[in-house]
Amino acid sequence: MKQTYISEISKHLGQEITIKGWLYNKRSSGKLGFLEIRDGSGIIQGVVSKKDVSDETWESTEKVTQESSVIITGAPREHPKKPGVYELDIKDLRIVQLAHEYPITPKEHGVEFLMDKRHLWLRSRRQHAILRVRHEIIRAVRDFFDNNGFILCDTPVFTPAACEGTTTLFEVGYFDEKAYLTQSGQLYNEATAAAFGKVYCFGPTFRAEKSKTRRHLTEFWMVEPEVAYAKLDDVMELAENFIGHIVSRVLESRREELNVLERDISKLEKIAPPFPRLQYDDAVKMLQEGHTKGALESRFEWGGDLGSPDETYISSQYDKPVMVHRYPAAVKAFYMEPDPERPDLALCVDVLAPEGYGEIIGGGERASSLELLLNRIQEHGLPEEAFDWYLDLRKYGSVPHAGFGMGIERCVAWLCGLEHVRETIPFPRMLYRLKP
Amino acid sequence: MKQTYISEISKHLGQEITIKGWLYNKRSSGKLGFLEIRDGSGIIQGVVSKKDVSDETWESTEKVTQESSVIITGAPREHPKKPGVYELDIKDLRIVQLAHEYPITPKEHGVEFLMDKRHLWLRSRRQHAILRVRHEIIRAVRDFFDNNGFILCDTPVFTPAACEGTTTLFEVGYFDEKAYLTQSGQLYNEATAAAFGKVYCFGPTFRAEKSKTRRHLTEFWMVEPEVAYAKLDDVMELAENFIGHIVSRVLESRREELNVLERDISKLEKIAPPFPRLQYDDAVKMLQEGHTKGALESRFEWGGDLGSPDETYISSQYDKPVMVHRYPAAVKAFYMEPDPERPDLALCVDVLAPEGYGEIIGGGERASSLELLLNRIQEHGLPEEAFDWYLDLRKYGSVPHAGFGMGIERCVAWLCGLEHVRETIPFPRMLYRLKP
Numbered sequence: 001m002k003q004t005y006i007s008e009i010s011k012h013l014g015q016e017i018t019i020k021g022w023l024y025n026k027r028s029s030g031k032l033g034f035l036e037i038r039d040g041s042g043i044i045q046g047v048v049s050k051k052d053v054s055d056e057t058w059e060s061t062e063k064v065t066q067e068s069s070v071i072i073t074g075a076p077r078e079h080p081k082k083p084g085v086y087e088l089d090i091k092d093l094r095i096v097q098l099a100h101e102y103p104i105t106p107k108e109h110g111v112e113f114l115m116d117k118r119h120l121w122l123r124s125r126r127q128h129a130i131l132r133v134r135h136e137i138i139r140a141v142r143d144f145f146d147n148n149g150f151i152l153c154d155t156p157v158f159t160p161a162a163c164e165g166t167t168t169l170f171e172v173g174y175f176d177e178k179a180y181l182t183q184s185g186q187l188y189n190e191a192t193a194a195a196f197g198k199v200y201c202f203g204p205t206f207r208a209e210k211s212k213t214r215r216h217l218t219e220f221w222m223v224e225p226e227v228a229y230a231k232l233d234d235v236m237e238l239a240e241n242f243i244g245h246i247v248s249r250v251l252e253s254r255r256e257e258l259n260v261l262e263r264d265i266s267k268l269e270k271i272a273p274p275f276p277r278l279q280y281d282d283a284v285k286m287l288q289e290g291h292t293k294g295a296l297e298s299r300f301e302w303g304g305d306l307g308s309p310d311e312t313y314i315s316s317q318y319d320k321p322v323m324v325h326r327y328p329a330a331v332k333a334f335y336m337e338p339d340p341e342r343p344d345l346a347l348c349v350d351v352l353a354p355e356g357y358g359e360i361i362g363g364g365e366r367a368s369s370l371e372l373l374l375n376r377i378q379e380h381g382l383p384e385e386a387f388d389w390y391l392d393l394r395k396y397g398s399v400p401h402a403g404f405g406m407g408i409e410r411c412v413a414w415l416c417g418l419e420h421v422r423e424t425i426p427f428p429r430m431l432y433r434l435k436p
Numbered sequence: 437m438k439q440t441y442i443s444e445i446s447k448h449l450g451q452e453i454t455i456k457g458w459l460y461n462k463r464s465s466g467k468l469g470f471l472e473i474r475d476g477s478g479i480i481q482g483v484v485s486k487k488d489v490s491d492e493t494w495e496s497t498e499k500v501t502q503e504s505s506v507i508i509t510g511a512p513r514e515h516p517k518k519p520g521v522y523e524l525d526i527k528d529l530r531i532v533q534l535a536h537e538y539p540i541t542p543k544e545h546g547v548e549f550l551m552d553k554r555h556l557w558l559r560s561r562r563q564h565a566i567l568r569v570r571h572e573i574i575r576a577v578r579d580f581f582d583n584n585g586f587i588l589c590d591t592p593v594f595t596p597a598a599c600e601g602t603t604t605l606f607e608v609g610y611f612d613e614k615a616y617l618t619q620s621g622q623l624y625n626e627a628t629a630a631a632f633g634k635v636y637c638f639g640p641t642f643r644a645e646k647s648k649t650r651r652h653l654t655e656f657w658m659v660e661p662e663v664a665y666a667k668l669d670d671v672m673e674l675a676e677n678f679i680g681h682i683v684s685r686v687l688e689s690r691r692e693e694l695n696v697l698e699r700d701i702s703k704l705e706k707i708a709p710p711f712p713r714l715q716y717d718d719a720v721k722m723l724q725e726g727h728t729k730g731a732l733e734s735r736f737e738w739g740g741d742l743g744s745p746d747e748t749y750i751s752s753q754y755d756k757p758v759m760v761h762r763y764p765a766a767v768k769a770f771y772m773e774p775d776p777e778r779p780d781l782a783l784c785v786d787v788l789a790p791e792g793y794g795e796i797i798g799g800g801e802r803a804s805s806l807e808l809l810l811n812r813i814q815e816h817g818l819p820e821e822a823f824d825w826y827l828d829l830r831k832y833g834s835v836p837h838a839g840f841g842m843g844i845e846r847c848v849a850w851l852c853g854l855e856h857v858r859e860t861i862p863f864p865r866m867l868y869r870l871k872p
Contacts, residue, residue: 003665005585005633020665021633022833040633040664041585069833097804097834119627119825120832122589128632135588142578149441149477152571153558156863157593157640158655160870172608172617174654175644179870181608191555191872192862196564197441197457197476203640204593208611218610219594228476229439229456368533389555389872396556397458397505398533426628427592434596434615436627436825 001073006042009076009086016091019044019072022123023064025106033061035090037072043125046072046088053091060093066105067123069096111422118427119436129257130423133250134412140249141223141408144242145200150225153192155185155201160386168207170218181206184405187335187390189226190366193401194393200225212431214420215308215358217409219429226403232337232347232365235402236323239351239361240273242406243321247271250415263417267355270319280327280345283314305331306350311359315352321360325349334376337365337400349404357414363404370394437509442478445512445522452527455480455508458559459500461542469497471526473508479561482508482524489527496529502541503559505532547858554863555872565693566859569686570848576685577659577844580678581636586661589628591621591637596822604643606654617642620841623771623826625662626802629837630829636661648867650856651744651794653845655865662839668773668783668801671838672759675787675797676709678842679757683707686851699853703791706755716763716781719750741767742786747795751788757796761785770812773801773836785840793850799840806830 004017021039028034033048048061064070073092079085104120114121121127145152158172158179170181185201192199202223209216225242227234247268250258258265278286287300290313300310305327315322329338329346336346348364367373373394377384384391412424422428427436440453457475464470469484484497500506509528515521540556550557557563581588594608594615606617621637628635638659645652661678663670683704686694694701714722723736726749736746741763751758765774765782772782784800803809809830813820820827848860858864863872 007585020835022630040587040629040631040635067833069835097830099832102832117825117828119624119828122628122631131589131632132587135582138588139578139582142575146571146575149443151476151568152574153567153862154640154657156655156865157642158865158870170608170610172606174606174870175646175867177870188555188863192558193476194458195476195558196567199476204590206593210611219592221590389553392553392555394533396535396538397503399456399505426589427624429592429594431611434594434610434613 006037006039006044009042009044009088013076013078013086016073016075019074019088021070021072023066023068023070025066026064028061033058033090035061035064035072035093037070037088038123044076044086044088046074046090048090048093052089053093057090057093060095061090063098064093064095065099065102067099067102067120069099070094071096115422115428115433116435122426125260127423129260130412130416130418131426132257133254133261133416134408134424136250136254137246137408137411137415138221140246141202141242141406143249144245145223145225148198150198150200151192151196153189153196153199153201154203155182155188155192155224157182157203157206168209170206170208183207184222185224186226186403186405189224189403190390190393190401193226193228193403194397194399197228198225199227210431213308214422215410215413217421217425217428217430220421220425221408222405223408224403224405226401228399228401230365230402231400232325232349232402235363235365235404236277236325236349237273239323239349239363239404240275240321243275243351243361244271244273246411247415258416261416261418263415267319268415271321271354275320275323275351276318277323277325278314279325283310283324286314286317303328303330306359308358311350311352312356315354315358316356318354321351321353323349323351325364332364334380334382335366335373337367337402338372347402351404353410353414355414355417357410360410360414361404361406363402365400365402368394368398368400370398442473442475442480445478445480445524449512449514449522452509452511455510455524457506457508459502459504459506461502462500464497469494469526471497471500471508471529473506473524474559480512480522480524482510482526484526484529488525489529493526493529496531497526499534500529500531501535501538503535503538503556505535506530507532551858551864551869552871558862561696563859565696566848566852566854567862568693569690569697569852570844570860572686572690573682573844573847573851574657576682577638577678577842579685580681581659581661584634586634586636587628587632589625589632589635589637590639591618591624591628591660593618593639593642604645606642606644619643620658621660622662622839622841625660625839626826626829626837629662629664629839630833630835633664634661635663646867649744650858651846651849653857653861653864653866656857656861657844658841659844660839660841662837664835664837666801666838667836668761668785668838671799671801671840672713672761672785673709675759675785675799675840676711676757679711679787679797680707680709682847683851694852697852697854699851703755704851707757707790711756711787712754712758714750714758714760716760719746719760722750722753739764739766742795744794747786747788748792751790751794752792754790757787757789759785759787761800768800770816770818771802771809773803773838774808783838787840789846789850791850791853793846796846796850797840797842799838801836801838804830804834804836806834 025036031050351361409424461472467486787797845860
């Protein structure tokens with residue numbers, strides 16, 4: 001019989017329909033059985049009354065266990081007291097496969113156990129909510145760029161050279177050569193931006209981070225736009241409009257999921273451009289004041305990169321994401337354009353999410369002078385021949401250009417209000433986590 | 437001055453605008469210069485008349501070389517004889533950076549040379565057309581699934597176990613362990629389909645193919661839907677609707693690009709569901725007849741997998757993609773569901789694109805019985821413990837389920853009418869090709 005999805009149930013009130021799914025939960029009282037059925041699109045409560053069904057269906061109702069697969073026929077109706085909530089009067093219940101002792105029970109489990117059972121944990125209401133928000137964020141990301149004249153140019157995972165140092169690179173045997181898994185598509189984006197003007201890449205990126213933190217995965221998805229002829233101010237504007245678009249889409253389409261996650265939606269409703277801009281120099285002052293007030297353990301000195309506690313402190317001062325710009329060139333990558341007014345600063349920006357979520361975007365203007373880049377490559381001890389093709393971009397029609405990268409999982413963690421990024425991707429990969 | 441993109445030029449007729457781009461081509465006749473300008477969004481011809489511009493602009497016009505970056509001010513107007521074609525009367529031309537001897541000239545170059553200069557080759561009209569079609573295909577893929585109730589569940593690139601044998605796997609050192617780069621998200625899709633009902637994954641996949649063929653890349657993008665409770669017939673229907681949707685979207689939005697590629701559009705206009713179904717048994721007969729007619733060198737025997745020449749022959753018999761189903765189980769992966777009526781056959785399907793383009797989709801129904809899967813894993817000599825979590829899916833609410841995978845680059849090659857997949861992705865990776 002034709003399958004009806006629970007998400008479409010309101011179109012079939014009073015009709016006899018068939019749902020194909022799994023038992024999420026069960027309770028019974030005498031001759032009544034209350035079955036929560038899930039089919040991936042939603043969850044509905046079904047009611048079995050012994051007097052209205054065959055002996056086989058009643059037996060199945062008594063026998064069926066959590067996460068057994070079931071095919072159910074019945075008629076949906078609106079809940080008498082809760083408008084918009086539907087129930088199903090079950091007429092027939094067939095067990096497809098009976099599950100024995102499903103390991104994830106309604107009681108509490110430790111995180112490591114749940115991570116080992118990630119393939120099953122994904123069936124829970126909370127994981128559904130998170131991954132639906134993730135899907136919506138990814139759609140919003142693509143729609144934003146697709147509708148603003150950007151061309152998707154996928155950059156390679158296998159790269160011969162490192163973008164930002166080699167200590168966190170994964171190495172792969174590539175036939176008789178060595179390859180490295182990409183950490184960022186940016187260098188390639190610079191080539192495609194010179195071809196297409198406005199481009200983005202969006203795919204998995206890899207960092208062999210040896211530390212276990214709540215913000216790092218070894219494999220994570222990153223979207224990176226790059227724009228020819230753009231300056232730092234242009235990408236700051238792009239970044240705030242981009243984030244504003246994502247947040248409003250999630251609020252529009254995934255409010256129910258945010259409620260499941262008990263997310264404080266009022267905090268997300270404040271996220272609209274423009275976002276505050278904070279020059280690094282002023283960020284340093286803010287951090288030093290934080291230390292004086294006793295909110296930060298050590299005193300931050302001008303010249304250092306911001307650490308996680310620093311980012312957390314700064315971002316907790318704002319209701320909106322804050323854009324910290326013009327860091328010391330020395331703490332940023334070799335390809336950053338120097339500020340013409342103060343060449344010790346890089347024309348870069350990090351966007352820190354509010355509520356202490358820290359950096360979600362990093363970007364800036366790229367050096368367009370061949371001479372400057374050659375010097376930087378020497379200073380950083382990088383092998384010049386590996387950058388041959390990249391330097392070509394400065395020989396043949398070099399232009400000012402700028403872009404940024406946003407890590408999807410950090411964005412999901414922020415919008416869902418999660419402490420740790422491990423639940424923001426179906427199968428997280430971390431230092432001690434390669435399975436399932 | 438505010439930048440106007442060439443793609444938007446028709447909205448600015450008669451106004452003074454600024455275009456920021458590159459010189460694509462130039463010719464001059466006496467006191468007139470004809471400059472083809474590209475900015476990534478399009479190409480426009482600009483006309484410089486010596487008498488109407490400053491000496492500096494005329495000097496720049498004479499000096500500017502192919503692929504120099506330029507900022508141009510002028511007024512666009514419709515071409516007097518070609519409606520819908522626009523030209524620009526240039527008032528001011530500023531060279532941002534003068535390119536010296538751009539390596540890709542309008543003369544012919546060998547493919548290896550162009551592949552070495554891929555970062556520059558991407559600037560050509562032909563590569564623009566291909567990569568815009570690619571972008572449109574990817575949008576169409578995502579829209580199709582997003583609008584049909586599928587949830588995007590990204591599957592991991594780092595995997596501990598192999599999906600289909602280990603000979604074509606890339607191995608990576610993962611801290612103190614070994615990991616393999618994914619060849620397919622399917623096993624993981626089966627877990628997420630049991631959670632979400634209808635899912636898809638879409639990302640780069642990797643095969644260490646030692647052969648150089650026109651259909652293989654070591655790194656390629658694959659989209660894989662998976663549906664709980666679906667049977668072989670359901671995924672055949674899904675596949676034909678999916679392909680039909682992609683083709684009509686490309687025809688609707690990228691006709692101009694197909695014309696640049698000199699694609700025979702009439703052939704694509706025939707691609708609408710339903711597609712012909714051909715059982716493997718009948719495909720064998722067709723191949724044997726092909727041999728008798730002298731169209732195929734060797735006689736195909738029942739039991740073998742189809743090779744490239746076989747696929748080419750079969751697909752050239754049809755105007756539409758043909759769905760070859762029910763191959764011998766022995767030539768397919770261990771997880772295929774056997775045909776209950778003939779257990780020596782697998783409930784699988786390959787979709788072969790017409791005009792000899794060969795396989796673009798492979799899929800089928802997955803075995804849902806724990807016992808059968810355990811036997812298959814033993815028969816194939818696979819390590820059972822690596823499939824622990826996968827076998828859990830058969831212990832806890834196993835259901836019939838089916839899905840398929842489509843390689844994006846082969847689809848791009850088919851729709852663009854390309855002989856070789858190497859131009860279907862911005863930076864192709866092949867046996868001897870890891871750069872740029």
